[in-house]
Amino acid sequence: MKDAATMASPAALASPDAYADAVATAVRAAAAYYADGSTPLGDDEYDALVRAIEAYEAEHPQQVLPESPTGKVAGGAAVGDVPHSVPMLSLDNVFSAEELESWAAGLERRLGRPVAAWCVEPKLDGLAVAARYRAGRLTQVLTRGDGFAGEDITHAADAVLGLPGRLTEPVDIELRGEVLLTQEQFEHANAVRSEHGATPFAHPRSGAAGTLRAKDRPYRIELTFFAYGAVGLPGLDHGELLDRLAVLGANTAAGTAADPRRCTTLDDVRRRIDAIAALRDALPFGIDGVVVKADALADQEEAGSGSRAPRWAVARKLQAQHKVTRLLGVEWNVGRTGIIAPRAVLEPVVIDGVTVTYATLHNPADIERRGLMIGDQVFVYRAGDVIPRVEAPLVDERTGAEQPIAFPQACPRCGDAIDTSEQRWRCVRGRGCQAVASIVYAAGRDQLDIEGLGGTRAVQLVEARLVADLADLFTLTREQLLTLERMGECR
Structure with missing residues (x-):
């Protein structure tokens, strides 16, 4: 397999062979990613590769391969055998403030008017699922699959926190959201797997994917669900929908530092994206971007959706960690x-x-x-x-x-x-193995604050065998110190 970064450069896709090689690499990576969360490529490399494929296909539309990942939910790699009630689409991506502005301008041109308001929320780094409720009781959980049919993972539902077995009202709805491992759950999962002789998960996303699909394990791993949408609750703007889901008992990102916010201008959107990106390291769960949506239901319905993604929402991707x-x-x-x-x-x-x-x-x-x-x-x-x-x-x-x-x-x-x-x-010698470093540290201003005892003097003390351990500092005599080079009486 060729290096993905090499194939992602425009020059590398200047031939049909290079293009075919890039498609094969992207398909292979997507298949691993949507199967168990593992992948031979990082997120940034995969995104760059797909963008290079898209650029080549735009210039050579007659050469587009049927297996190309472009324009397909999950890159065309995911499978499922249970049909979705309504297609479960992916999101288009933008990678800069300029691309976001261009996308927003295109949406407003399509509407023929400004977007009424935006909703900005974290793009959670997990697996998209659909949870079906009948009379308020959870009956089935599906993966997104190819967007039209998903895999039944109902067996894993009882280990997913934030996904209630029964809603607060007896409604028939389908929650849509993300299942992930929080950082704490990820660390615990790997400790449990190690105790049972299993290989640790590579990262939280692969852990979530593997856990949701696993059956008959001799141990339990808990995950967390965050709802971001629903089928069966008509007439609500996006912000109102999230509030309604919380009332029904579903977990949403509203209780986190990266809670969804309503923004009236694109400048407000950019500031909120920057704020969520700045919070990224402190969040208890992984995010790989920020989602920007038209908040008003009227704007969403008028914009509509393509075959792969809604036209009224986009993901502003962040650099992969x-x-x-x-x-x-x-x-x-x-x-x-x-x-x-x-x-x-x-x-x-x-x-x-x-x-x-x-x-x-x-x-x-x-x-x-x-x-x-x-x-x-x-x-x-x-x-x-x-x-x-x-x-x-x-x-x-x-x-x-x-x-x-x-x-x-x-x-x-x-x-x-x-x-x-x-x-x-x-080392069996303990601090004595690194006596000089230990002495310099102990003599520092925030510790013993011994004036004049720096690196050079510490080396002298150790080489003269006057100090082998920190405790020796307290038994040094005046006569011993006077034997050191450049050490004399004070006058």
Whole structure:
């Protein structure tokens, strides 16, 4: 498979062969993404690839392949055998403020008037589902599938928080929304899976997809549902619809920091998008964009929908925080307390505007739990200024050339023995292994605040064997200090 970033450049799709290769790659990635949430491409790479395919098809309409993902719900990859009552469409995407403005102007041209108001809400990073209620009782839950038919996942409903088994009123409706793993649920899910000898989920979305489809597991994993629409509640503007869903007992994003807001101008929309994007790292769940909708039902009905997406709503995509790259190696570093910490060396990858070449691996037990190997394609996650971390390998992408990660047999700094009795390995010398770093830290202004005890003096004390541990600082004598170079009587 060719590199997706290479295929996404205009020059790379200058031939029919390059175009066909790009389509095959996109279809393969979409199939993995909508099957269990795994994918050989990150969100940004997939989006760029599809946009390159669209650009090629616009210039060569006679060469469009039937399997092309363009213009199809879920890229044409998802399947299902239970028909939806009303087609369950995807959203078109925009990737900049300029593209959003162009989309909004196009919608208003179609309407022949300004949009009455906008509703701005988070684009939740999970799986779209439809939950059917009869007389207020939950009877069936479906995935979106291809938009016209979905997969029955009713067996998983009792583990989905926010999806009530019974509504507060005996109505016949179909809730539509997103099922996801919150960050807390994701961490718990991977801990539970590790206890049962299962491979940890690569990231929350793959965890949600795998959990919803799993049957007969010997353990339970809870998920969370957020409603964003419904079939069977006519006559309501979008904001009114969300309020009505909350009254019926369905969970919505209204109780979160990224709650849906009604905006009267496009400037207000842009400011709300920026505000939600700024909240992204602090939210308890993942988002991959912000959804902008015409709020008024009249505007929605007049704009209508295409075969794949409604014309009155769009997703303003944000840069992905999960990316796929290659694990090139593992470095073992000794901290000032003697902790031996592994660090992943990565093929450089840009995540949220930052080039990432290293990521944390926590401890040797974490490496074994995730089943990592040198040469693996891995998911890397970065949120804000938090140190990037490796989530999990893409096992299906292995070629056979991958190599096991070699664990150190002795302290990589001093060569002494390693205490492996706990998950976090430690040099048996403890702080003594990194005595200089420990002394400099302890003498700092926020700790002991010892004036004149910096890096150079700490090295002297250790090399002269006057200090091997922090406690030795308190037993130093005047005579011992006077033996050090550039140390003399004060006059």
